[in-house]
Structures are given as structure tokens and as C-alpha cells.
Amino acid sequence: MKILAIMGSPRKNGDNAEIVGSFIEGAKSAGHEIDVCHVYDMKFKGCIGCMACTEGKVDICIHNDDFNKMYQTIVDADCILFSTPVYFGHMTGPLKTFIDRFYTFLQEDYTLKHIPGKKFITVVTSGAPENMFCESVTGFFKTWFGEFMKMEHVGSLIAGDLTKNGTIKEKTKVLQKAEELGKSL
Template sequence: MKVLAVYGSGRKEGNSSTLLRRAVQGARDAGHQVLEYEVYDMRFGGCTGCRKCKEGGEKVCVLQDDLRPYFEELYQADAVLVSAPNHTGQPCGPMITYLNRHYCLLDTDWNVKVKPGIKVAGFFSQGQLDEACYQQTYRGFMADYQRRNMELIDILVHSGPTPAGERPDLMQRAYELGKGL
């Protein structure tokens, strides 16, 4: 199985990345191939709405930036694991920009170009102690993958001041999620 792991925090040892890295370990232990992307090391812009991915018939977004290799791999991928910190009540800005670019997976008639059933999971972190506080927001973020015929496996939320790495319950869930892909 080919797994794409997209780390969405500028804090590479931060909470959301720590959880995702644990899931990646599980996936590798299960024998899966994992390709990793650090969004804060990548240079890319927002969708310009040029629609060359639609009327132009282009398979992936024509913007020549660091997201292009990711979209090319997505056509061969079986799973996508994404992480993001909560910034002002939603996944951080670069991850919203990244998600917007998935517009290129739809054709003129809103048909999805990638194969159906790619598994997706989200790993989010927030300062707010109440874990349920932003649940709707995270569900909304992951729903955009589901609208592209992907299958949502789970959403893990780290909340509050205890670092994710010191939360054995969450770390175990993350590992098992990756191992069970």
C-alpha cells in the first residue's frame, strides 16, 4: 500500500506531527510504503481558479510548485494521512491552502479523477482542553476528501497542554491506525 503523510505544522516536533509520525511508524511496521511531506518546508500558492484541471483536461494542477509531485503521487496512493494544528479555530492557513488545491481532482462535471476508496485520516491538535470544541471544524475539513470519494478512517484530536508524546492513549491509537491501514 502506498501512503502519503502530510505534516501540517511548523513545529516539526509538535503535537500533530508527533501523532502523525507515530501513525507513519505503524504503517511502515505493517510493510506499507510511506511518502512524507512537510507543508511548512514546501512553497506553494492557493488555487487560482484557472480551471485548466477541468476545461483544459489537465490531470493535476498546472501550478508548477511544490504540491505538484504530491498530486502526481495521489493517483497511485491508497491512503492519505494529514495533520494540522488548530490556528484561530480551524486547521492552520497552509493546510487550508493545501486542501483548496484538491479542486484539481474534479472534472467539469464534478466527477472525481482519482480512484475511489483512498483511505484518509486526520490528526489535529488544539490548545483548548475541550476535545469536542472544534470537532465540527475537523469533520468539515476531512469531508472535502470524502467528497472526492475517499474513505474517512478516523480523526484524532490532541487537546490541552500535555504534549501528544506524553499521551500514551493517543499515541497508541495513532500507531494502530497506521498499522491497520
């Protein structure tokens, strides 16, 4: 299976990176192919709601930028992993801006192309205990990618408090869970 990991944290050695790293180890050992994309490394603009994509006036988007370059990788992925720290109660801004560009997958009659049927995984970390913010951010992904975009949510990894107060035991637990999830796909 082709897995695309979309990394929404600016920190390449942070909590998300560590959890996704364990997931990738597991997924690779099960023979899956992984692409990783760091949204903070990409140059792309926000959706301006011009509707050129849904009206079929352009192939992908009027912004000819790094999102458009990623388009085919998104289309080809069997499974997309979204990973983000909680920033002020939400996913990070660049990840949200990246996700807004998924509007290109909507057609004029509001049916979707390329996305329905894909699997997706969410990874959300926070400074506060995980039940404070991680679940509501995960809920966003479940609503929009699960219910609206008709993807199948096959795994959720959440972790709070890892950096400051988290114990080694809690960290080991989430890293093991991540690796097992990767192996199980």
C-alpha cells in the same frame, strides 16, 4: 499500502509530529510504505479559480510549483493522512491552500478523478480541550474528503491540551491509539 502523510503543522517536533510519528511506526511495522510531505517546506500558490485544470487546458495546474511535483504521489497513494493543529478555529492556512489545489481532481462535469475510493485519516490537535475545536475541524475533512471526494475515513486522532496541561496518561493514550491505527490498516 502506500500512505501519504500531509503534515500541516510548522512544528516538526510538535504534537502533530509526535502523533503522526507513532502512527508511522505502527504502519511501517505492518509493512506499509510511507511518504511524508510538510506543507510549510513547500513552495506553492493558492488556487486562482481559472478552471484550466477542470477544462483540461493543463495536465495538472497552471502553477508549475511544488504542488504539481507532489501530484503523482497523491495519485499513487492508497491512503492520505491529513494532520493539522487548530489555528484560530481551523486547519493551518498553508494546509488549506494546499487542499484548495485538489480542485485539479475535479472534472468539468464535477465528477472526480484519481481520488474516490482512497482511504483517509485525520489528525487534529489543539491547545484547548479536544471537544472545543478538533471535532469541527475533523468534520470539515469528513464532509469534503468523505462525502464530496468519496474517500473512506478510516481513522481520526484528536488531542487537545497536550502541550500545556495534558497529562502523560492522555498523551500516552493518543500515541498508543495512533500506533494501533497504523498497524490496523
